[in-house]
Amino acid sequence: MNLLSSQADISRKCFENSHLVHIHSEKSWKSPSSCLWSSKAEITGKVIVNKQYGQCQQKKALKAFFVDCLKVSEPSLEILVEELKSVAKPVVGGLLSIKDAGSAAGVVEKAKMLIKAINSMPLDREVLIGKKLRSESIFPVKLKNVKVLKGTADYFSITDRQKYHEAFKNEAWILDFSLEEVHELRPFLRWLNLEDRYLSRRVIENSTFGGIDETCSDGLTQDLRFRAKALFRYVSERIAKFVYS
Protein backbone atom coordinates (compact mmCIF):
# COMPACT_ATOMS: atom_id res chain seq x y z
CA MET A 1 0.00 0.00 0.00
CA ASN A 2 1.21 3.46 -0.83
CA LEU A 3 2.57 5.33 2.16
CA LEU A 4 0.93 8.51 0.98
CA SER A 5 -2.55 7.18 0.34
CA SER A 6 -5.42 9.42 1.31
CA GLN A 7 -8.15 8.43 3.71
CA ALA A 8 -10.55 7.99 0.78
CA ASP A 9 -8.18 5.59 -0.99
CA ILE A 10 -7.64 3.46 2.09
CA SER A 11 -11.34 3.45 2.93
CA ARG A 12 -12.10 2.29 -0.59
CA LYS A 13 -9.59 -0.55 -0.32
CA CYS A 14 -11.03 -1.64 3.03
CA PHE A 15 -14.55 -1.55 1.63
CA GLU A 16 -13.44 -3.55 -1.39
CA ASN A 17 -11.49 -6.22 0.50
CA SER A 18 -13.91 -6.64 3.39
CA HIS A 19 -17.21 -6.11 1.51
CA LEU A 20 -18.42 -3.26 3.68
CA VAL A 21 -21.36 -1.97 1.62
CA HIS A 22 -24.53 -3.04 3.39
CA ILE A 23 -27.41 -4.04 1.12
CA HIS A 24 -30.36 -3.87 3.45
CA SER A 25 -32.95 -5.42 1.13
CA GLU A 26 -30.79 -8.52 0.66
CA LYS A 27 -29.34 -8.50 4.17
CA SER A 28 -25.95 -8.86 2.55
CA TRP A 29 -22.63 -7.04 2.28
CA LYS A 30 -20.97 -6.20 -1.07
CA SER A 31 -17.77 -4.70 -2.35
CA PRO A 32 -18.04 -1.29 -4.06
CA SER A 33 -16.99 -2.84 -7.37
CA SER A 34 -20.14 -4.98 -7.42
CA CYS A 35 -22.35 -1.96 -6.84
CA LEU A 36 -23.76 0.74 -9.10
CA TRP A 37 -25.05 4.04 -7.75
CA SER A 38 -27.91 4.07 -10.26
CA SER A 39 -28.76 2.51 -13.58
CA LYS A 40 -31.60 2.74 -16.08
CA ALA A 41 -31.26 -0.99 -16.70
CA GLU A 42 -30.31 -3.86 -14.44
CA ILE A 43 -26.81 -5.26 -14.82
CA THR A 44 -26.06 -8.90 -13.95
CA GLY A 45 -24.04 -9.23 -10.76
CA LYS A 46 -24.40 -5.56 -9.79
CA VAL A 47 -26.53 -4.10 -7.05
CA ILE A 48 -28.03 -0.66 -7.52
CA VAL A 49 -27.57 1.18 -4.22
CA ASN A 50 -29.38 4.46 -4.72
CA LYS A 51 -32.68 2.66 -4.13
CA GLN A 52 -31.77 2.51 -0.45
CA TYR A 53 -29.11 5.20 -0.01
CA GLY A 54 -30.40 7.79 -2.47
CA GLN A 55 -33.94 8.18 -1.18
CA CYS A 56 -33.41 9.52 2.33
CA GLN A 57 -32.81 12.96 3.80
CA GLN A 58 -29.04 12.73 3.63
CA LYS A 59 -29.01 11.45 0.05
CA LYS A 60 -26.67 14.19 -1.15
CA ALA A 61 -23.93 13.29 1.33
CA LEU A 62 -24.45 9.56 0.82
CA LYS A 63 -24.19 9.99 -2.93
CA ALA A 64 -20.94 11.90 -2.44
CA PHE A 65 -19.62 9.08 -0.28
CA PHE A 66 -20.54 6.32 -2.71
CA VAL A 67 -19.66 8.11 -5.94
CA ASP A 68 -16.65 10.25 -4.95
CA CYS A 69 -15.09 8.14 -2.23
CA LEU A 70 -16.02 4.55 -3.07
CA LYS A 71 -16.10 5.21 -6.85
CA VAL A 72 -19.47 3.52 -7.19
CA SER A 73 -20.92 5.02 -10.33
CA GLU A 74 -23.39 4.53 -13.14
CA PRO A 75 -22.68 1.83 -15.73
CA SER A 76 -20.44 2.87 -18.59
CA LEU A 77 -21.44 2.50 -22.22
CA GLU A 78 -19.15 -0.54 -22.44
CA ILE A 79 -20.87 -2.27 -19.51
CA LEU A 80 -24.33 -1.61 -20.97
CA VAL A 81 -23.29 -2.92 -24.39
CA GLU A 82 -21.72 -6.04 -22.89
CA GLU A 83 -24.85 -6.66 -20.85
CA LEU A 84 -27.06 -6.26 -23.92
CA LYS A 85 -24.95 -8.80 -25.78
CA SER A 86 -25.08 -11.31 -22.92
CA VAL A 87 -28.83 -10.83 -22.46
CA ALA A 88 -29.35 -11.55 -26.16
CA LYS A 89 -27.52 -14.88 -26.06
CA PRO A 90 -30.27 -17.19 -24.68
CA VAL A 91 -32.90 -16.14 -27.24
CA VAL A 92 -30.83 -16.21 -30.40
CA GLY A 93 -32.10 -18.63 -32.98
CA GLY A 94 -35.16 -19.65 -31.01
CA LEU A 95 -38.63 -18.38 -31.71
CA LEU A 96 -40.07 -17.85 -28.28
CA SER A 97 -43.47 -16.28 -27.98
CA ILE A 98 -44.83 -14.62 -24.87
CA LYS A 99 -47.26 -17.48 -24.45
CA ASP A 100 -44.52 -20.11 -24.69
CA ALA A 101 -42.17 -18.65 -22.18
CA GLY A 102 -42.47 -15.75 -19.83
CA SER A 103 -38.71 -15.68 -19.64
CA ALA A 104 -38.43 -14.87 -23.35
CA ALA A 105 -40.63 -11.84 -22.85
CA GLY A 106 -38.46 -10.93 -19.88
CA VAL A 107 -35.34 -11.12 -22.02
CA VAL A 108 -36.91 -8.96 -24.72
CA GLU A 109 -38.02 -6.41 -22.12
CA LYS A 110 -34.54 -6.37 -20.63
CA ALA A 111 -33.01 -5.79 -24.07
CA LYS A 112 -35.42 -2.89 -24.56
CA MET A 113 -34.42 -1.32 -21.23
CA LEU A 114 -30.75 -1.71 -22.10
CA ILE A 115 -31.18 -0.18 -25.55
CA LYS A 116 -32.93 2.81 -23.96
CA ALA A 117 -30.16 3.09 -21.38
CA ILE A 118 -27.49 2.94 -24.10
CA ASN A 119 -29.35 5.54 -26.12
CA SER A 120 -29.38 7.92 -23.16
CA MET A 121 -25.56 7.82 -22.94
CA PRO A 122 -23.26 10.02 -24.99
CA LEU A 123 -22.86 7.53 -27.84
CA ASP A 124 -19.36 6.64 -28.82
CA ARG A 125 -19.34 5.13 -32.27
CA GLU A 126 -16.00 3.44 -31.61
CA VAL A 127 -17.49 1.46 -28.74
CA LEU A 128 -20.54 0.38 -30.71
CA ILE A 129 -18.40 -0.72 -33.66
CA GLY A 130 -15.67 -2.21 -31.46
CA LYS A 131 -18.23 -4.31 -29.61
CA LYS A 132 -19.67 -5.49 -32.93
CA LEU A 133 -23.15 -4.60 -31.77
CA ARG A 134 -24.50 -4.55 -35.32
CA SER A 135 -23.70 -8.21 -35.84
CA GLU A 136 -25.44 -9.34 -32.65
CA SER A 137 -29.04 -10.46 -32.31
CA ILE A 138 -30.01 -7.71 -29.94
CA PHE A 139 -32.99 -6.08 -31.63
CA PRO A 140 -36.37 -6.73 -29.97
CA VAL A 141 -38.92 -7.32 -32.72
CA LYS A 142 -42.59 -8.22 -32.67
CA LEU A 143 -44.99 -9.94 -35.05
CA LYS A 144 -48.55 -10.39 -33.84
CA ASN A 145 -47.95 -11.43 -30.23
CA VAL A 146 -44.58 -13.06 -30.74
CA LYS A 147 -41.56 -11.21 -29.45
CA VAL A 148 -37.98 -12.24 -30.26
CA LEU A 149 -34.55 -10.74 -30.65
CA LYS A 150 -33.16 -10.48 -34.17
CA GLY A 151 -29.98 -9.28 -35.80
CA THR A 152 -29.38 -6.95 -38.70
CA ALA A 153 -29.05 -9.94 -41.04
CA ASP A 154 -32.75 -10.61 -40.42
CA TYR A 155 -35.53 -8.67 -42.03
CA PHE A 156 -37.33 -6.24 -39.75
CA SER A 157 -38.70 -2.75 -40.03
CA ILE A 158 -38.95 0.24 -37.73
CA THR A 159 -42.14 2.18 -37.01
CA ASP A 160 -42.02 5.82 -37.97
CA ARG A 161 -45.64 6.23 -39.14
CA GLN A 162 -48.52 4.97 -37.05
CA LYS A 163 -50.63 4.30 -40.16
CA TYR A 164 -48.01 1.95 -41.62
CA HIS A 165 -47.52 0.31 -38.27
CA GLU A 166 -51.22 -0.56 -38.08
CA ALA A 167 -51.12 -1.89 -41.63
CA PHE A 168 -48.10 -4.14 -41.16
CA LYS A 169 -48.02 -5.15 -37.50
CA ASN A 170 -49.62 -8.50 -38.32
CA GLU A 171 -47.63 -9.02 -41.52
CA ALA A 172 -43.99 -8.26 -40.82
CA TRP A 173 -41.42 -8.19 -38.02
CA ILE A 174 -41.32 -4.69 -36.60
CA LEU A 175 -38.93 -3.33 -34.00
CA ASP A 176 -40.82 -3.53 -30.71
CA PHE A 177 -40.76 0.16 -29.87
CA SER A 178 -43.64 2.60 -30.14
CA LEU A 179 -43.59 5.61 -32.43
CA GLU A 180 -42.55 7.86 -29.53
CA GLU A 181 -39.86 5.45 -28.41
CA VAL A 182 -38.45 5.18 -31.93
CA HIS A 183 -38.30 8.97 -32.00
CA GLU A 184 -36.25 8.96 -28.79
CA LEU A 185 -34.04 6.14 -30.08
CA ARG A 186 -33.01 7.99 -33.22
CA PRO A 187 -29.38 8.50 -32.11
CA PHE A 188 -28.96 4.78 -31.42
CA LEU A 189 -30.63 3.74 -34.69
CA ARG A 190 -28.56 6.24 -36.63
CA TRP A 191 -25.28 5.02 -35.10
CA LEU A 192 -26.16 1.46 -36.05
CA ASN A 193 -27.08 2.44 -39.60
CA LEU A 194 -30.64 1.23 -39.34
CA GLU A 195 -32.34 4.24 -40.85
CA ASP A 196 -33.11 2.45 -44.10
CA ARG A 197 -35.45 0.20 -42.12
CA TYR A 198 -37.97 2.92 -41.32
CA LEU A 199 -41.37 1.91 -42.66
CA SER A 200 -41.70 5.24 -44.44
CA ARG A 201 -38.68 4.35 -46.56
CA ARG A 202 -39.87 0.85 -47.35
CA VAL A 203 -43.56 1.23 -47.99
CA ILE A 204 -44.63 2.16 -51.52
CA GLU A 205 -48.17 3.42 -51.73
CA ASN A 206 -50.12 2.55 -54.88
CA SER A 207 -53.53 3.97 -55.65
CA THR A 208 -55.92 1.47 -57.17
CA PHE A 209 -59.61 1.44 -57.80
CA GLY A 210 -61.32 -1.78 -56.82
CA GLY A 211 -64.88 -0.59 -56.60
CA ILE A 212 -67.72 -1.31 -59.01
CA ASP A 213 -69.76 1.85 -59.04
CA GLU A 214 -69.37 5.26 -57.65
CA THR A 215 -69.79 5.33 -53.89
CA CYS A 216 -68.69 8.37 -52.03
CA SER A 217 -66.04 7.70 -49.36
CA ASP A 218 -65.37 10.58 -47.00
CA GLY A 219 -62.10 9.06 -45.86
CA LEU A 220 -60.69 8.58 -49.34
CA THR A 221 -61.88 11.99 -50.44
CA GLN A 222 -60.15 13.53 -47.46
CA ASP A 223 -57.00 11.58 -48.28
CA LEU A 224 -57.07 12.67 -51.91
CA ARG A 225 -57.58 16.30 -50.89
CA PHE A 226 -54.63 16.09 -48.56
CA ARG A 227 -52.39 14.61 -51.23
CA ALA A 228 -53.51 17.05 -53.88
CA LYS A 229 -52.71 19.92 -51.55
CA ALA A 230 -49.28 18.50 -50.73
CA LEU A 231 -48.56 17.85 -54.40
CA PHE A 232 -49.64 21.34 -55.35
CA ARG A 233 -47.44 22.91 -52.67
CA TYR A 234 -44.47 20.81 -53.70
CA VAL A 235 -44.82 21.63 -57.40
CA SER A 236 -45.41 25.32 -56.81
CA GLU A 237 -42.34 25.52 -54.59
CA ARG A 238 -40.24 23.85 -57.26
CA ILE A 239 -41.55 26.25 -59.91
CA ALA A 240 -40.90 29.21 -57.66
CA LYS A 241 -37.35 28.05 -57.01
CA PHE A 242 -36.82 27.48 -60.73
CA VAL A 243 -38.18 30.94 -61.66
CA TYR A 244 -36.15 32.82 -59.05
CA SER A 245 -32.94 31.00 -59.75
Add this chain to the structure above:
Amino acid sequence: VFVPTPDTGSFAWSKPEACLWDAPPYMQSKVPLEARYSSTSNKSIPAGFFQEILQIKNMTWKELIDELKLLRTLRDRVYFEDIKDIYLRLNSMRLEDPGISAEIK
Protein backbone atom coordinates in the same frame (compact mmCIF):
# COMPACT_ATOMS: atom_id res chain seq x y z
CA VAL B 1 -12.82 2.41 33.70
CA PHE B 2 -16.34 2.40 35.06
CA VAL B 3 -18.86 2.24 32.21
CA PRO B 4 -22.49 2.98 33.02
CA THR B 5 -25.17 1.46 30.80
CA PRO B 6 -28.10 3.70 29.85
CA ASP B 7 -31.67 2.85 30.92
CA THR B 8 -30.90 -0.40 32.72
CA GLY B 9 -28.84 1.19 35.49
CA SER B 10 -26.30 -1.58 35.27
CA PHE B 11 -22.60 -1.04 34.65
CA ALA B 12 -19.43 -2.65 33.40
CA TRP B 13 -15.70 -2.24 33.76
CA SER B 14 -13.49 -1.71 30.76
CA LYS B 15 -9.85 -1.06 29.92
CA PRO B 16 -9.04 2.47 28.72
CA GLU B 17 -7.72 1.05 25.41
CA ALA B 18 -11.14 -0.45 24.70
CA CYS B 19 -12.80 2.96 25.02
CA LEU B 20 -13.23 5.96 22.77
CA TRP B 21 -14.25 9.36 24.04
CA ASP B 22 -16.21 11.07 21.26
CA ALA B 23 -17.90 8.22 19.38
CA PRO B 24 -21.46 7.38 18.28
CA PRO B 25 -23.63 5.80 21.02
CA TYR B 26 -24.39 2.69 18.94
CA MET B 27 -20.74 1.71 18.69
CA GLN B 28 -20.00 -1.93 19.59
CA SER B 29 -16.37 -2.52 18.65
CA LYS B 30 -15.27 0.07 21.24
CA VAL B 31 -16.98 1.60 24.25
CA PRO B 32 -18.32 5.09 23.42
CA LEU B 33 -17.52 6.51 26.83
CA GLU B 34 -18.79 10.07 26.56
CA ALA B 35 -22.12 8.88 25.15
CA ARG B 36 -22.50 6.40 28.01
CA TYR B 37 -21.79 9.00 30.67
CA SER B 38 -23.88 11.78 29.17
CA SER B 39 -26.91 9.52 28.74
CA THR B 40 -26.87 8.32 32.35
CA SER B 41 -25.90 11.39 34.35
CA ASN B 42 -26.72 15.07 34.38
CA LYS B 43 -23.69 15.82 36.49
CA SER B 44 -20.54 17.18 34.97
CA ILE B 45 -18.41 14.49 33.41
CA PRO B 46 -14.69 14.35 34.30
CA ALA B 47 -13.73 14.68 30.64
CA GLY B 48 -10.24 15.93 31.41
CA PHE B 49 -9.50 12.86 33.50
CA PHE B 50 -10.56 10.45 30.78
CA GLN B 51 -9.03 12.31 27.85
CA GLU B 52 -5.79 13.63 29.36
CA ILE B 53 -4.90 11.32 32.20
CA LEU B 54 -6.21 8.05 30.77
CA GLN B 55 -5.46 9.12 27.19
CA ILE B 56 -8.80 7.94 25.84
CA LYS B 57 -8.96 9.20 22.27
CA ASN B 58 -11.73 10.41 20.07
CA MET B 59 -12.91 8.13 17.32
CA THR B 60 -11.27 8.35 13.89
CA TRP B 61 -12.38 6.94 10.56
CA LYS B 62 -10.31 3.81 11.17
CA GLU B 63 -12.48 2.81 14.13
CA LEU B 64 -15.54 3.36 11.94
CA ILE B 65 -14.15 0.91 9.39
CA ASP B 66 -13.49 -1.56 12.23
CA GLU B 67 -17.07 -1.07 13.40
CA LEU B 68 -18.37 -1.91 9.92
CA LYS B 69 -16.21 -5.04 9.88
CA LEU B 70 -17.76 -6.06 13.19
CA LEU B 71 -21.31 -5.31 12.02
CA ARG B 72 -20.70 -7.44 8.97
CA THR B 73 -20.18 -10.47 11.19
CA LEU B 74 -23.44 -9.83 13.07
CA ARG B 75 -25.54 -10.75 10.01
CA ASP B 76 -29.09 -9.44 10.37
CA ARG B 77 -28.66 -8.05 13.86
CA VAL B 78 -27.72 -4.65 12.45
CA TYR B 79 -29.57 -1.36 12.20
CA PHE B 80 -29.69 0.20 8.76
CA GLU B 81 -29.82 3.71 10.26
CA ASP B 82 -26.56 3.09 12.16
CA ILE B 83 -24.79 1.91 9.01
CA LYS B 84 -26.02 4.94 7.12
CA ASP B 85 -24.73 7.11 9.94
CA ILE B 86 -21.29 5.48 9.73
CA TYR B 87 -21.15 6.15 5.97
CA LEU B 88 -22.15 9.76 6.56
CA ARG B 89 -19.50 10.18 9.26
CA LEU B 90 -16.87 8.65 6.98
CA ASN B 91 -17.89 11.08 4.27
CA SER B 92 -17.64 14.17 6.45
CA MET B 93 -14.29 13.03 7.88
CA ARG B 94 -13.03 12.56 4.35
CA LEU B 95 -14.15 16.07 3.45
CA GLU B 96 -12.68 17.62 6.60
CA ASP B 97 -9.32 16.07 6.00
CA PRO B 98 -8.92 15.39 2.30
CA GLY B 99 -5.16 15.67 2.62
CA ILE B 100 -2.65 12.95 2.99
CA SER B 101 -2.31 10.79 6.05
CA ALA B 102 1.25 9.56 6.13
CA GLU B 103 0.97 7.29 9.15
CA ILE B 104 -0.52 4.39 7.20
CA LYS B 105 1.61 1.42 6.42
